[in-house]
Amino acid sequence: MTEVSPFFTLGIETSCDETSVAILRGETDVVVELVYSQAGLHARYGGVVPEIASRNHVRKLPYLVREAVGTSGAALDDLSLIAATNGPGLIGPLLVGLSYGKGMAFGLDVPFIGVNHLEGHIFAHRLHAPEVDPPFMALIVSGGHTTLVDVPAYAEYRLVGRTVDDAAGEALDKVGKMIGIGYPAGAEIDRLAGEGDPNAIPFPRPMAGSPGFDFSFAGLKTAVLYHLRKHPRERREDVAASVLASVVEILTKKSIEATRRYHRPRLIVVGGVAASSHLRDEFVRAGAQRGIEALFPPLHLCTDNAAMIAAVGAFRHLRLGESHPLSLAPNPSLGIGEGDGAPA
Amino acid sequence: MNRKQVVDRISRVLYSEEAIRQRVGELAERIAGDYTERGFARDPQRRPILLVGILRGALVFMSDLARRFSMPVEYDLISISSYGNGTAPGAVRLVKDLEKPIDGRDVLIIEDIIDTGFTIEYLKRSFAARNAASVRVCSLVDKTARREKPVDIDYVGFTLEEDAFVVGYGMDYAELYRNLPFIGVLKPEFIR
Secondary structure, eight states: OOOOOEEEEEEEEEEEOEEEEEEEETTEEEEEEEEEOOOTGGGGTTTTOOOHHHHHHHHHHHHHHHHHHHSSSOOOOGGGEEEEEEEEHHHHHEEEEHHHHHHHHHHHHEEEEEHHHHHHHHHHHHOOTTOOOOOOEEEEESSSSSEEEEETTTTTTEEEBBBBBHHHHHHHHEEEHTTOOOOSOOOHHHHHHHSOTTTOOOOOOOTTTTTSSOOOOOHHHHHHHHHHHHOOOHHHHHHHHHHHHHHHHHHHHHHHHHHHTTTTTTEEEEEGGGOOHHHHHHHHHHHHHHEEEEEOHHHHHSSOHHHHHHHHHHHHHEEEEEEEHHHTOOOOOOOOSSSSSSOO | OHHHHHHEEEEEEEEEEEHHHHHHHHHHHHHHHSSSSSTTTTOTTOOEEEEEEEETTHHHHHHHTTTTOOEEEEEEEEEEEOOOTTTBBBOOOEEEOOOOOTOOOOOEEEEEEEESSHHHHHHHHHHHHOSSSSSEEEEEEEEOOOSSOOEEEEEEEEEEEEEEOEHHHHHHHTTTTOOOSSSEEEEEEHHH
């Protein structure tokens, strides 16, 4: 009897400001997941500077790949598939990871697959709870995305709604800047909100009552700006609590209504903003009222990571036989579930 | 907040300034005795041992320990955290790596406290993969109550069996209390 050697996928994620490499055994067994943070580098600019992010990916990626392989117990030759994010994201950062991944695949003579970052966020749930299969509704909510996707099965997506302007996390980051919190502001706003009154300032809930499932956060951001001009001495804790209450209410109302309308028993919430404890509490509470189970992956899988990218790559390669030619280009505005259900 | 107000947030002192001072001296002496050519030193070039402190908690302990050695040492710093998820491996988050390669070096990892064991277990694998000649671990406190990854700790200052939230001597809660000269238990009302 010959022993079947395990299928190792190396995943690369560089769509924004986190350099991440992971090695996956099979479809859901994370052997190693590394993130080299760019924390601090972008803080002074109040947001991600694409050029700085790209250069840091170039510097850190080779090191991370060596570190991931070295600590995994596998050898480079054991890798069976290379998966890298090819969109959506910042073009420069995407190019770095994609090119590096293609180079590795060529050098090792193994298949290569480009991965949709948004599908990656959905697969963060699969890594966390492989036993909880679709159908479900997925809310992807981060600094770059606010997207509702119906998931009848993995690799089958229907776009339900998305932001028409700012992402939820982007709005929170900008409010953070107004009240003197460094970038990224999410964690600090969540902390301050715990000490503030969510009803202190009646910020608007843009589009919360409108039909359809699209979101808008730019108006809220402007409302905060005008309020702070009039009331410059407003307590930061109250501003944080009131803004977060508005964002969370918009997100929960729309998402839970969509889950109900599409007759899905559960709603998974993924992406960096899903790290907010206030958001988690409210989704669980509001979901329970409607008989909908709200689920969240652990924090390290909510933020951008390569484990979820490897998970999509392994699934699509092993189940659907997919791989991509080395001519695959990055697509900064790649969407999900908009056409025939295929995200690529 | 003045020093007295900070100290008032401590329910009891676990290890006093004097107890720590004495224990650090004993550890330095034992380590120096072990790292001889007949002992644990493996570096073919016989360079001094390399202390690797894990930021930011180990800073106070390492600076005290380093000054108690009778032999020359070098040191470097790494900033890393890991998130275990039960027994499943979590993500390792690197903020700052070592400044120099460590191949062929005798590395002694310095920690303030070892809790779940995820970070140390990972670093031992990482440094072995970087071809260090030897990798050993020294932790001032070995907190065993929440250990998830069994890990060999070569030098332990104090073993803490209860699941207490300890601060001081480099250890923080929300970045506070690191500069207390002793190690104490934080009153629960100051933990959110």
